[in-house]
Structures are given as structure tokens and as C-alpha cells.
Amino acid sequence: MIVSTSARTNERLEEKARQAAVELGCPFVKRNKRSVASLQAEYGADCLIVAKSRLEFYASDANEPFFFHPNSASFRVKRLLRGEIDPFIEAAGLQPGMTLLDCTLGLASDSIAASYIAGAAGRVVGIEGNPVLAYIIKHGLSEWESPLSDLNEAMKRIHVVSGSYQNILRSLPNQSFDVVYFDPMFTKPILASEGIAGLRKLAVHDELxxxxxxxxxxxxxxxxxxxDHYQSSRFSELGFKQHIRPTSLFHFGTMEVEKKESGGSVTNKE
Structure with missing residues (x-):
């Protein structure tokens, strides 16, 4: 991958692009009025463009860029503000002041909704296995400006960690988060999902x-x-109670954990 700037650039954008290149360990290339397609052809690589208002990832085999946008999270926060039910929040049992570890951050929609509910007294940490996607989402969450202040505050509270959720989980202390969440790539893709096409190039396909x-x-x-997809076998194979949602293509599964005070062993509640 290479990093460059938008066609209309300036010193600030160039400095930001150079910093992104350093953090991601890839070359910075001056734009010099070339098209993104020309840069991709010359260097034979994907391209991360640092623009004025956002970071844009151009995959070498894609026509449209991927970039952060709160998308459905903005509608979800608005519904939560009206006191409506959010299926993820309900499945997770989240309340103000609680902590959530999102092991598969992706576009961060669920983490944004969780951060809104958890509030300033809570904590939401999102792990993303692809360093480029983690970089884009981290900066998007901190820099995106929505007319909805509650959404902006929720996004800015999320702490993004780049790395393997398997390794990070092993490094964490016992009982360090109220809820741990997994949203792996579906075993049966939902092709109509908004934004999913741009995400697939950067998605990590580790099996749970x-x-x-x-x-x-x-x-x-x-x-x-x-x-996961409503037809996924992961729910039964991994021991989750599947919550049926007749009109939805994806379901949530939950597993209650009961800690024994003598050493922290785990049993699953039925």
C-alpha cells in the first residue's frame, strides 16, 4: 500500500499523510496531480488518500473508495435518544457505566451505540485486526463531525486498538470488561448490507x-x-443461546458467565 494526498493538497495534508505512512509502515508518494488510478498502476498497490475531511482507501481492484462514515450508527443513536430498543444493546444488556470489549470493530456501528449507552462513566474498547482499517476507523471516530452532539461524544469515547483479538484477549486480566462482543465475518454473506463491499477487502476472516x-x-x-447470520452454525457449535429475530437476516447469541470467587473459573448459565 502507498499513502498520498487528495489532488488539492497543502502542507498540512502532506504532513498528515507522511505521518500516516510512518505509522502504517508504507511509502508516502507525492500526488503531483496524478489520478488515483495512475498511482495504483504505477506502484501496483492499494492507495490510502489523506483528504481534507477523511481518509479514503482505494483497493487496487475496486472502483469506489472505502471511508469511515457513522452510517447506521447515527440512526441507531437517534432511536436510542427517543427511548426505542436497539437489538444489540438489548442482547448485550448494556447500561450506563458498563464496559464493553468489541473484538471485531469493523465499521464501529455497534461500538458507537454501546458508547452512547455506556456514557462517560463507561468504557468501550474496539479491537481491529487489520491495521489499515483500524487507522481509518480510529481517525474517523475522532474527527467526524455530526450535527448530533451525542453521536460525536459517543464516537470520541471509543478506544481503538489495532491487533489480534486472540492475542489481546489472552493478555487481559480476569473480569476486566462487563461484556465481550464478537461480530465475525458472516458464514453466509449478506450481500445487500450497506458499506459491506468496501469493508470486505480490509476484513479479517479469522474463524471464531x-x-x-x-x-x-x-x-x-x-x-x-x-x-451472526441467522443460519450460522456458530451459535450451537460454540454454546450460544440464539435470539430469534424473524424479520432479520442476522441474530444475536448470548452466553452468560458466572465467576466462582475461588479463582475465577467459569461456568455457562443455561
């Missing part, structure tokens, strides 16, 4: 395994949540 769930049970105080 029993060992990881056991680590999540150790780290969680209350609950593990899984989001």
Missing part, C-alpha cells in the same frame, strides 16, 4: 474457535455476545 470463547469468558464479568 472454542479457545477464544473460553478466553472471553475469563475476561467478561457478565456476558459474551455473538452476532
Amino acid at each position: 474457535i472454542e479457545e477464544t470463547i473460553q478466553e472471553a469468558c475469563r475476561v467478561a464479568k457478565q456476558r459474551i455476545v455473538l452476532k
Whole structure:
């Protein structure tokens, strides 16, 4: 991958692009009025463009860029402000002041909704396995300006960590988060999902395994949540209670964890 700036650039943008290149460990290339397609052809690489208002990722095999946008999260926060139910918040049992570890951050829509509910007294940490996607989302969350102040505050409170959720889970203390959440790439893709096409190039396709769930049970105080296609076998294979939503193509699964005070062993509540 290479990093460059938008066609209309300035010293500030160039400095920001150079910093992105350093942090991501890839070359910075001056734009020099060339098109993105020309840069991609010359260097044979994907391209991250630092523009005035956002970061844009151009995959070498895609026609449109991927960039951060709160998308559905803005509608979800508005519904929550009106006192309506959000299926993820309900499945996670989130309340003000609680903590959530989102192991598969992606576009951060669920983390944004969680951050709004958890509030300033709570904490939401999102892990993203692809360093480029983590960089784009981290900067988008901190820099995006919405007319909705509650949305802006929720986005800015999210702490983004780049790395393997398997390794990070193993490094965390027992009972360090109220809820641990997984939203892996669906076993059956929902092709109509908005924004998913741009995400697939950057998505991490690690399979969720029993060992990881056991680590999540150790780290969680209350609950593990899984989001997946309604026909996914992960719910039953990994021991989650699947919550049926007849009109939705994706369901949530939950696993309650009960900590024994003598050493923190884990049992799953039925």
C-alpha cells in the first residue's frame, strides 16, 4: 500500500499523510496531480488518500473508495435518544457505566451505540485486526463531525486498538470488561448490507474457535455476545443461546458467565 494526498493538497495534508505512512509502515508518494488510478498502476498497490475531511482507501481492484462514515450508527443513536430498543444493546444488556470489549470493530456501528449507552462513566474498547482499517476507523471516530452532539461524544469515547483479538484477549486480566462482543465475518454473506463491499477487502476472516470463547469468558464479568447470520452454525457449535429475530437476516447469541470467587473459573448459565 502507498499513502498520498487528495489532488488539492497543502502542507498540512502532506504532513498528515507522511505521518500516516510512518505509522502504517508504507511509502508516502507525492500526488503531483496524478489520478488515483495512475498511482495504483504505477506502484501496483492499494492507495490510502489523506483528504481534507477523511481518509479514503482505494483497493487496487475496486472502483469506489472505502471511508469511515457513522452510517447506521447515527440512526441507531437517534432511536436510542427517543427511548426505542436497539437489538444489540438489548442482547448485550448494556447500561450506563458498563464496559464493553468489541473484538471485531469493523465499521464501529455497534461500538458507537454501546458508547452512547455506556456514557462517560463507561468504557468501550474496539479491537481491529487489520491495521489499515483500524487507522481509518480510529481517525474517523475522532474527527467526524455530526450535527448530533451525542453521536460525536459517543464516537470520541471509543478506544481503538489495532491487533489480534486472540492475542489481546489472552493478555487481559480476569473480569476486566462487563461484556465481550464478537461480530465475525458472516458464514453466509449478506450481500445487500450497506458499506459491506468496501469493508470486505480490509476484513479479517479469522474463524471464531472454542479457545477464544473460553478466553472471553475469563475476561467478561457478565456476558459474551455473538452476532451472526441467522443460519450460522456458530451459535450451537460454540454454546450460544440464539435470539430469534424473524424479520432479520442476522441474530444475536448470548452466553452468560458466572465467576466462582475461588479463582475465577467459569461456568455457562443455561
